[in-house]
Amino acid sequence: xxxxxxxxxxxxxxxxxxxxxxxxxxxxxxxxxxxxxxxxxxxxxxxxxxxxxxxxxxxxxxxxxxxxxxxxxxxxxxxxxxxxxxxxxxxxxxxxxxxxxxxxxxxxxxxxxxxxxxxxxxxxxxxxxxxxxxxxxxxxxxxxxxxxxxxxxxxxxxxxxxxxxxxxxxxxxxxxxxxxxxxxxxxxxxxxxxxxxxxxxxxxxxxxxxxxxxxxxxxxxxxxxx
Amino acid sequence: xxxxxxxxxxxxxxxxxxxxxxxxxxxxxxxxxxxxxxxxxxxxxxxxxxxxxxxxxxxxxxxxxxxxxxxxxxxxxxxxxxxxxxxxxxxxxxxxxxxxxxxxxxxxxxxxxxxxxxxxxxxxxxxxxxxxxxxxxxxxxxxxxxxxxxxxxxxxxxxxxxxxxxxxxxxxxxxxxxxxxxxxxxxxxxxxxxxxxxxxxxxxxxxxxxxxxxxxxxxxxxxxxx
Numbered sequence: 001x002x003x004x005x006x007x008x009x010x011x012x013x014x015x016x017x018x019x020x021x022x023x024x025x026x027x028x029x030x031x032x033x034x035x036x037x038x039x040x041x042x043x044x045x046x047x048x049x050x051x052x053x054x055x056x057x058x059x060x061x062x063x064x065x066x067x068x069x070x071x072x073x074x075x076x077x078x079x080x081x082x083x084x085x086x087x088x089x090x091x092x093x094x095x096x097x098x099x100x101x102x103x104x105x106x107x108x109x110x111x112x113x114x115x116x117x118x119x120x121x122x123x124x125x126x127x128x129x130x131x132x133x134x135x136x137x138x139x140x141x142x143x144x145x146x147x148x149x150x151x152x153x154x155x156x157x158x159x160x161x162x163x164x165x166x167x168x169x170x171x172x173x174x175x176x177x178x179x180x181x182x183x184x185x186x187x188x189x190x191x192x193x194x195x196x197x198x199x200x201x202x203x204x205x206x207x208x209x210x211x212x213x214x215x216x217x218x219x220x221x222x223x224x225x226x
Numbered sequence: 227x228x229x230x231x232x233x234x235x236x237x238x239x240x241x242x243x244x245x246x247x248x249x250x251x252x253x254x255x256x257x258x259x260x261x262x263x264x265x266x267x268x269x270x271x272x273x274x275x276x277x278x279x280x281x282x283x284x285x286x287x288x289x290x291x292x293x294x295x296x297x298x299x300x301x302x303x304x305x306x307x308x309x310x311x312x313x314x315x316x317x318x319x320x321x322x323x324x325x326x327x328x329x330x331x332x333x334x335x336x337x338x339x340x341x342x343x344x345x346x347x348x349x350x351x352x353x354x355x356x357x358x359x360x361x362x363x364x365x366x367x368x369x370x371x372x373x374x375x376x377x378x379x380x381x382x383x384x385x386x387x388x389x390x391x392x393x394x395x396x397x398x399x400x401x402x403x404x405x406x407x408x409x410x411x412x413x414x415x416x417x418x419x420x421x422x423x424x425x426x427x428x429x430x431x432x433x434x435x436x437x438x439x440x441x442x443x444x445x446x447x448x449x450x451x452x
Contacts, residue, residue: 026268029262033255033260033278036255037256045252052278053278053281056272056276059272075268078268
């Protein structure tokens with residue numbers, strides 16, 4: 001096991017990253033369990049319930065790494081992220097099955113891309129865990145097939161979902177800005193410190209371009225304009 | 227892997243047992259996910275969400291055994307049990323966190339005891355799977371500690387939960403009777419056929435006594451009268 005750097009700002013940033021992921025698995029579980037309730041068929045329900053359970057499955061390793069390596073309680077590490085996550089979910093309650101599918105696909109897609117960017121700057125074991133937590137387990141493919149079939153059956157759905165996708169991105173960015181403003185340690189993982197390399201402003205701008213390009217590609221897979 | 231007996235009534239009974247368990251894991255997932263929403267603390271929420279995900283985890287091996295060994299689709303095997311399960315859940319919606327905990331403990335407890343009795347009469351591999359699906363994973367202990375603490379904080383809760391426990395048993399028996407009346411194959415696993423040993427009437431009566439005794443013991447662990 002690699003030993004993470006002892007520098008305080010590094011440790012605080014890594015703890016924030018693990019904390020946001022731990023709270024993320026818990027809220028993803030709740031949201032997918034809610035989607036499972038709205039599933040139109042039993043097979044869809046089983047698929048989404050299985051995805052929900054895959055999320056909570058990663059809570060324990062995140063908790064263990066926080067507690068064993070960083071000596072921080074998972075409850076404390078998650079606390080700064082309650083408000084932004086809860087606000088995001090309050091402002092983006094899916095009205096139906098399709099809105100729920102799109103929310104999981106678009107919201108988790110952007111969030112996962114961003115966490116992977118940040119993970120480039122943490123120690124190797126933490127990074128391996130982050131990538132494992134964020135790996136797609138067939139949910140993207142499931143969402144694409146279901147949403148495309150839904151639009152085929154009811155072409156009006158496309159316009160509504162394109163609007164919904166833009167709204168999701170807007171609310172996600174608004175909460176991400178809040179986190180960036182409040183959590184210097186997380187931000188400084190990306191930007192670096194005098195002792196530790198990070199991204200300069202052009203690099204950060206290129207990172208945002210990558211996030212936008214990936215989002216546009218995800219929407220295109222659904223046949224929707226980002 | 228042992229090959230299950232080819233006799234038709236045996237196979238139909240084993241398929242019923244696996245089908246009822248598969249639908250049971252799905253409804254348990256949904257019910258526990260709902261309980262997680264009502265959890266008073268984040269640690270309680272995480273515990274119950276983890277229990278929910280442990281349930282759905284067993285869906286896949288049940289489906290695989292049904293499809294690979296018995297050549298029956300899991301959707302078909304579950305279908306006879308939609309109505310009794312859904313009716314039971316409709317008639318026993320928990321009004322709060324404690325009613326949800328008791329429902330999981332009492333309802334799943336009796337059901338698991340009964341499925342284990344039936345599993346005594348199926349082939350060894352099926353029985354091993356059934357016992358694995360039904361193994362307690364610390365949820366009983368969790369419920370006992372939470373309910374006892376709740377009653378200590380609010381002694382009036384005891385009376386309400388004792389009533390609720392009796393109501394749960396009544397509704398569960400009523401649906402079990404419906405299943406027994408509709409599913410000859412499942413019943414005949416217990417009672418046997420001319421070629422296959424089973425329980426005679428005194429043995430069935432002793433089985434009911436065991437179910438009642440276990441239930442009474444579970445309630446006593448909560449400090450409640452069954």
